[in-house]
Amino acid sequence: MAEIKLTAEVRTEFGKGAARRTRRANLVPAVVYGHGADPVHITLPGHALLLALRTANVLINLEVDGKNALVIPKSVQRNPLKGDIEHVDLLTVKHGEKVDVEVLVQVEGELAPGGNLLEYVQNTVRVAAEATNIPESVTVSIAGLEAGVSIFAKDIPLPSGSVLAEDPDAVVLSVVAAQVEAAPAGEEEGAEA
Incomplete structure (x- = not known):
């Protein structure tokens, strides 16, 4: 399975208004969690994420603040009418981990x-x-x-x-x-x- 590389930015604003502004800028709010680390709130480029999620159980090489992590999508929330991605939960994984x-x-x-x-x-x-x-x-x-x-x-x-x-x-x-x-x-x- 090929890895898809995405670059994310750390999110500092929270709530409905901030999420709407993020989506209007063609970005998707997301959360990265796993391995006992604190959750990291990020934004991902909307179109690149949409293309990545076309592959089932895609492995994403995520770059956040110069650090790389392997993640898989755990939960994807879509707009029921438009089908746009509204939020993604990403789970951190390691090579060799089941x-x-x-x-x-x-x-x-x-x-x-x-x-x-x-x-x-x-x-x-x-x-x-x-x-x-x-x-x-x-x-x-x-x-x-x-x-x-x-x-x-x-x-x-x-x-x-x-x-x-x-x-x-x-x-x-x-x-x-x-x-x-x-x-x-x-x-x-x-x-x-």
Whole structure:
């Protein structure tokens, strides 16, 4: 996984008014915390942060006041109408340290013939992985699966260095039979006549 470099400035103003002024200047308020250190309030360039967050579980090399730190996004708050980033919580990590992250579940193959449907019970699965080697996604084969089959978290193959960090018996995917719609009663009588 590639590191993305961002430069931040320490934030000295707090509150709604200060946050609005920051956002109008195309900056995003953020907080960096972790490893028992005091939280550091910063501002990040809005467009560069938006591009960085397009990659799931991105590793960011953050420069603040001449000091570098590796961080991953822990929480991203977006404007519900515009989709703009309003605030970000960043967690400090170190090389070799394991972190718990949500990883996207992707499928390959086709279900058994017969009109069965694949239901995503969970779109992601929680794994513990080295901070510098976080998988972008995990892939599950659904080839030939029939109705009534479920894929549990423990059944998902994980990349080397990653360990399942959630309930192994949690259902992630389920194959269900397609529902056949019953014809209305009036149509059946008309067919008999």
